[in-house]
Amino acid sequence: MKMNPLGRTGMTVSELCLGTMTFGTQTPEDESHAQIDLALDRGVNFLDTAEMYPVNPVSAETIGDSERIIGNWNARTGRRQDYILATKHSGEGMRHVRDGAPISSKTIRPTIEASLKRLRTDYIDLYQFHWPNRGSYMFRKNWTYDPSAQDRAETLENMQDCLEALQQEVDRGTIRAFGLSNESAWGTAQWLRLAEQSGTPRVASIQNEYSLLCRLYDTDLAELSVNEDVGLLAFSPLGTGLLTGKYQGGAVPAGSRKAINPELGGRHSARVYDAVSAYLEIATRHGLDPVHMALAWCRTRPFMASAIFGATRLEQLSHILASTSVELSQEVLDDITAAHRANPMPY
Secondary structure: OOEEEOOOOOOEEEOEEEEOOOEOOOEOHHHHHHHHHHHHHOOOOEEEOOOOOOOOOOOOOOOOHHHHHHHHHHHHHOOHHHOEEEEEEOOOOOOOOHHHOOOOHHHHHHHHHHHHHHHOOOOEEEEEEOOOOOOOOOOOHHHOOOHHHOOHHHHHHHHHHHHHHHHHHHHHOOEEEEEEEOOOHHHHHHHHHHHHHHOOOOEEEEEEEOEOOEOHHHOHHHHHHHHHOOEEEEEOOOHHHHHHOOOHHHOOOOOOHHHHOOOHHHOOOOOHHHHHHHHHHHHHHOOOOHHHHHHHHHHOOOOEEEEEEOOOOHHHHHHHHHHHHOOOOHHHHHHHHHHHHHOOOOO
16 A cells, blocks of 8 residues: 655655444444454554544534544554554534534634543544534535635634644643645645744644545646645545446445435536436446546556545455556556536536
8 A cells, every 4th residue: 555645744644534424323332343353454554534534424413423433443452552543523503513613723622632531542643623613615505605705814813823723732632633625725835834934733634525526626726735735535436436437327226325425415416417427328338447547547647645435234345455556558547538628516
């Protein structure tokens, strides 16, 4: 398993990261623990979770359960030191957590303390803000998001306030590094600028959606990533399962994400299945498994730190992990580029 730097933190993370958002709903605790065992045995050293997980659906009754399941594994195995652990602070509008309060210096310490308790650990390696208080272009909001209502001074004041609170947590030893999620180029640049000015924690990574079907990152954020050493942690690199081909022809496998969330978070569209067909055809023509092709393609991107995948079942995890042995030829990459040009932004 290839290891990549996590920003300028000195930590390195595996090219694949085990995502845990199904732990506690679609994936029961015993199978969740078996997934962690298998992932670490196969070279993965990176787990990602969040205080609001599990999802599909998010509910007040299950908030924090994914962290608790990881914490139980930590306590049972004593292997906390064997991997990099990332979690996230929910923010504005998440009514199930702190009544939807925005992220601020007032919320950071108690939120970290609650995560540490559930995770049964003394420290979090990468602490991420799940989405910006001011809103985000992510999750199909790029079609309508209007930043003109933002108060720039208020936004920057909040960022500085949060950075100072994060520094206190670094000093206490509760977190090692700071990351963003669902962020923009402007937002990330401001976090970097303020941290440099004040000597507070520097952004190490951005966790945004990225796959063959969702390539918003390829423009300004890609350049920022490369020049500022802020790697992408790509979530949904398989397009919530679309790129496996399992939903083609109207199929909805029992127990799948689409069976629970028919719109796939806005990814179900009239055009997406044609785009998927184009990538499936490339995989077939070159004798590649479509899952392996999609993940191997992520590894070719110059800004990629790690691709975060989820697996409901253990056999899916094993299949995904086999992707690390696949290398794509230039001919495959050229075909992927042509398919992207023909099917841009399919959702």
